[in-house]
Amino acid sequence: MLWVHKYRPTSLESLDYNEPLTETLRRLADKEDFPHLLVYGPPGAGKKTRVSCLLRELFGPSALKIKEEQRVLQAGTRKFDFVLVSSNHHIEINPAEAGNQDRVVVQELLKEIAQTQPVDVTAKHRFKVVVINEADSLTRDAQAALRRTMEIYSPNLRLILLANTTGSIMGPIKSRTLLVRVPAPTTEDIGNVLAKVADAQDVQLPQDDAARNQLWQNISEKSNRNLRRALLMLETMYARSEKIDASTQVPLTDWQLMIDRIAQSIVKSRTVQQLASVRKDYYELLTHCIPETVILKELLFALLPRVSAVAGKNIVDAAALYDHRLRLGNKGIYHLEAFTASTMRILEEA
Template identity: 40%
Template sequence: MSLWADKYRPTALARLDFHRDQAAQLRNLLVVSQPPRSPPAGAGRWEVELPSCDPRGPPAPSEGRGGWFSPQKGRLTVQCGDFPHLLVYGPSGAGKKTRIMCLLRELYGAGVEKLRIEHQTITAPSKKKIEISTIASNYHLEVNPSDAGNSDRVVIQELLKTVAQSQQLETSTQRDFKVVLLTEVDKLTKDAQHALRRTMEKYMATCRLILCCNSMSKIIAPIQSRCLAVRVPAPSIEDICHVLSSVCKKEGLTLPQDLARQLAEKSGRNLRKALLMCEACRVQQYPFTSDQDIPETDWEVYLRETANAIVSQQTPQRLLEVRGRLYELLTHCIPPEIIMKGLLTELLNNCDGQLKGEVAQMAAFYEHRLQLGSKAIYHLEAFVAKFMALYKKFMEDGLEDMIF
């Protein structure tokens, strides 16, 4: 029995429930047929709208991007079945992976959904062995290089080299290239990103890259300039309500509109989270009611209790207890950025209005240091200690004013 989020995931660009204009533009990148070996004539061109002031300039056919540039139209004419490197970015739960898999299905057919998990061992120059898990089909490879930590550069170089040097056996029925999907590329080290830039240039003829991330701000400019950037915005509240109602209808359930809106708002416009919450509500109670409780995840409740513990007492002993609770969250794979954001939200709800601006500024400072560092617990604990000192001083000053 599969989750609703997986069971009802669209498998074609034409079946997407929101951002359909963007899906149509993605579909224009390719037509499921064998790409021609020469420029298509006049009326037979497939074109993708791109800004005529693209700083990269017109691509040459020798670059392997499969296109011819028309200065008069300011358009890039793309061969059917071919596309450039893609950089797909947007918030979690917006549908980035769904759109990527739909694109691959239109390119390669249903075979792209026959996935297998592979465990590969890569030997670094220092003789250190790195184990990495990949998800692959006969046509594409999906990997998260940041799982290798500081050895992500070696993983990228070796995997892309292996994939790019393996030629397709039947080029008459298959594409001339395989696709490598790299997830969470915004978590790669700078060395790995520079290695990725060199590798994507070298193996362009036999390998296409699709990079997936939440934000482009941590990706170096040379990689951004070599990819066609596709931003996938978060779905609107109305879009999420429509999807929830549609899924419940397929399951034979009746979902009140008020409850659907509550789910959409509480999920933070994260469609995957909204579907999981809706399914949890179904397990908890059916028929649905507009005022029923929406179950929360355990880590969210745990984080709220941690914030309450910080506000209730400010002592070294309590700081040690909070440190242990933060460790507990990190060991259960809750991202430190999510912990910082959740702590800030709960602390702002519990502190005085005069402190909110300073607390938000503190959180921004330590979140920035969190991104630069490699040990998340240091920066999370520093933020908690700083808040405790600020909050205790504020409470003591307020008490003195009341006495005198």
């Protein structure tokens, strides 16, 4: 099993950090009634882990016995397949996978679930829970469909929405849910978790405490305090290098390395030839399904440490402008190139 999977906490007691939040969740689960939740926080902070622990607290161990189902949904005349993960007490859906048809998923599935009530009268809770992943990528239509469903079927349906930010979730839904923020783990938290896993897996670590802390520091920095990524990094380091110490290079993904190279080359030389070669790299990234907005963001943060403060401010301005245009249009390569060209111009002028 992957380490991220193997050492994932399955109950509220075994959660490693954010103690006050854990306490809040426990209190929520203990009460008779349970609100709709909107859980948000940066990627790899442990949102989903916390939600599955919460479900276990609510319904007992059987909530962790998940299986997969494939449904055929009808959108107008077109049929499409949709995969959902479910247990006896909850289902987990990812409407973003249905693309523009997410409204249909929300309407059809939720109605179907809400209209059946568990027969078991002795059960502690009479409602079912629907976990919606990536709720911030729900279209407006889908959110509107959700809004009414939350009220009508509230006797036997509770929603848990998972999102990175609350920005793109509309007001009416925010007002119907209890907002729970899961902050990213601190470097210390990450160090503790990694040390625990390393111990369980018998990874040979540097004996010296300072070196060890330096290692955790490196991983935490490179992973952007994303615990999921940090664990993957540790596992990769374990497989790829004989001995792990503070000087061991933290493995990055190919696409991150490529964006870093792009930033380097922009700062180094600013010619049209450079622009053409950077464009080739952009195509390479795009064909590997790295979204334009992600490229832009990573590139910006790779550029900033390499340029002066004044130029930096202008580059951030440009990035904001082109990010906006990226989201409006659908020809990402245009705007990426425009961003590159204007960055080069800014650097030339500085």
